[in-house]
Amino acid sequence: xxxxxxxxxxxxxxxxxxxxxxxxxxxxxxxxxxxxxxxxxxxxxxxxxxxxxxxxxxxxxxxxxxxxxxxxxxxxxxxxxxxxxxxxxxxxx
Amino acid sequence: xxxxxxxxxxxxxxxxxxxxxxxxxxxxxxxxxxxxxxxxxxxxxxxxxxxxxxxxxxxxxxxxxxxxxxxxxxxxxxxxxxxxxxxxxxxxxxxxxxxxxxxxxxxxxxxxxxxxxxxxxxxxxxxxxxxxxxxxxxxxxxxxxxxxxxxxxxxxxxxxxxxxxxxxxxxxxxxxxxxxxxxxxxxxxxxxxxxxxxxxxxxxxxxxxxxxxxxxxxxxxxxxxxxxxxxxxxxxxxxxxxxxxxxxxxxxxxxxxxxxxxxxxxxxxxxxxxxxxxxxxxxxxxxxxxxxxxxxxxxxxxxxxxxxxxxxxxxxxxxxxxxxxxxxxxxxxxxxxxxxxxxxxxxxxxxxxx
Numbered sequence: 001x002x003x004x005x006x007x008x009x010x011x012x013x014x015x016x017x018x019x020x021x022x023x024x025x026x027x028x029x030x031x032x033x034x035x036x037x038x039x040x041x042x043x044x045x046x047x048x049x050x051x052x053x054x055x056x057x058x059x060x061x062x063x064x065x066x067x068x069x070x071x072x073x074x075x076x077x078x079x080x081x082x083x084x085x086x087x088x089x090x091x092x093x
Numbered sequence: 094x095x096x097x098x099x100x101x102x103x104x105x106x107x108x109x110x111x112x113x114x115x116x117x118x119x120x121x122x123x124x125x126x127x128x129x130x131x132x133x134x135x136x137x138x139x140x141x142x143x144x145x146x147x148x149x150x151x152x153x154x155x156x157x158x159x160x161x162x163x164x165x166x167x168x169x170x171x172x173x174x175x176x177x178x179x180x181x182x183x184x185x186x187x188x189x190x191x192x193x194x195x196x197x198x199x200x201x202x203x204x205x206x207x208x209x210x211x212x213x214x215x216x217x218x219x220x221x222x223x224x225x226x227x228x229x230x231x232x233x234x235x236x237x238x239x240x241x242x243x244x245x246x247x248x249x250x251x252x253x254x255x256x257x258x259x260x261x262x263x264x265x266x267x268x269x270x271x272x273x274x275x276x277x278x279x280x281x282x283x284x285x286x287x288x289x290x291x292x293x294x295x296x297x298x299x300x301x302x303x304x305x306x307x308x309x310x311x312x313x314x315x316x317x318x319x320x321x322x323x324x325x326x327x328x329x330x331x332x333x334x335x336x337x338x339x340x341x342x343x344x345x346x347x348x349x350x351x352x353x354x355x356x357x358x359x360x361x362x363x364x365x366x367x368x369x370x371x372x373x374x375x376x377x378x379x380x381x382x383x384x385x386x387x388x389x390x391x392x393x394x395x396x397x398x399x400x401x402x403x404x405x406x407x408x409x410x411x412x413x414x415x416x417x418x419x420x421x422x423x424x425x426x427x428x429x430x431x432x433x434x435x436x437x438x439x440x441x442x443x444x445x446x447x
Contacts (some may be wrong), residue, residue: 022107022419030340030418030419032340032418032419033340033343033418034324034340034368035305035323035324035326035337035338035339035340035418036324059367062225067307091370
């Protein structure tokens with residue numbers, strides 16, 4: 001399953017990083033340690049907020065599959081893509 | 094001496110403001126103007142008649158030219174004496190790296206003239222020589238990029254044999270740096286930098302991280318006061334910050350505090366480190382002065398000039414703690430207009446018309 005793969009690849013941002021992020025209603029995200037900022041759409045914002053509260057992929061996938069009318073493989077692919085880009089944002093330069 | 098008492102005259106150097114590489118003087122003067130308890134005069138000091146801080150009443154009440162540091166200590170002291178006779182300088186804040194060795198050597202003589210300074214000692218200054226970076230990094234408890242002295246351009250054609258693979262950084266012994274990616278670029282940088290700054294030229298491992306900076310004041314007894322940390326958001330062609338954002342990085346703060354504690358650093362400083370993607374911190378250098386972005390310390394409620402004035406007055410400044418994250422500064426350039434007679438006065442006399 002996707003969560004096992006993702007865990008293995010360490011695609012999830014660590015809890016400490018997630019906790020410190022300043023997330024605005026507008027979708028603007030600021031990391032006070034790195035000084036980086038980036039923007040998210042509504043769905044991205046929801047995912048990040050969910051991860052901030054509970055860093056558990058299984059629960060996140062469950063929540064998203066209930067909320068969005070999309071087949072599981074598409075959801076897995078999109079989520080993997082999003083987490084990859086989130087990681088890039090948080091780990092850049 | 095109580096420098097917070099008014100009237101009080103403070104001379105500030107480095108009043109140039111070239112957009113690609115501005116001196117810190119005008120920003121320091123701006124901080125002084127906004128420092129609580131300071132109501133004195135600011136004497137702007139510069140090296141070129143077109144240095145804007147010499148002419149701008151907003152930041153200086155008088156403006157004077159100085160001889161270049163290469164003219165020697167005597168020429169500098171003679172000029173300061175003349176300005177002192179005309180203006181009555183109570184304190185001097187040097188803002189350019191090249192001035193620090195000279196002003197530090199002359200600190201006692203300046204003091205006997207009634208001109209206060211609050212600067213690192215010659216020994217502390219020597220610690221920031223590029224060939225002592227490792228020692229400095231040890232004090233901070235962080236790493237530093239491997240550096241090697243080079244005296245012949247052949248090195249750049251055979252560097253691989255010595256374990257130096259492109260890209261890497263070629264640096265002057267005092268100033269200047271260039272990233273080179275090929276032997277030809279390396280040899281060209283070596284020729285250019287050695288012609289300007291002499292030998293040896295230094296080569297340094299290229300780091301992939303991003304630079305973050307800290308400015309603060311060391312009280313000379315081991316305390317780091319009023320730290321403000323910043324990541325550059327936009328750069329000029331010369332790699333200088335054009336915009337930046339405050340950050341709160343505990344690891345960087347602790348490393349800087351350790352460095353100041355170990356060296357008992359006295360005076361303003363800027364610490365530059367490279368933060369690598371894996372979280373490693375590499376010390377790049379420290380500058381013994383305020384940076385050109387020092388006004389960000391006012392914006393974040395930690396006017397470092399207030400801290401410095403208190404230390405000069407033998408007061409115990411409180412440490413306001415590190416600045417909050419998320420404050421952004423954006424630099425801009427603007428024009429000023431002066432009559433020809435004022436420019437003439439600076440060119441012919443070395444001072445602005447009063």
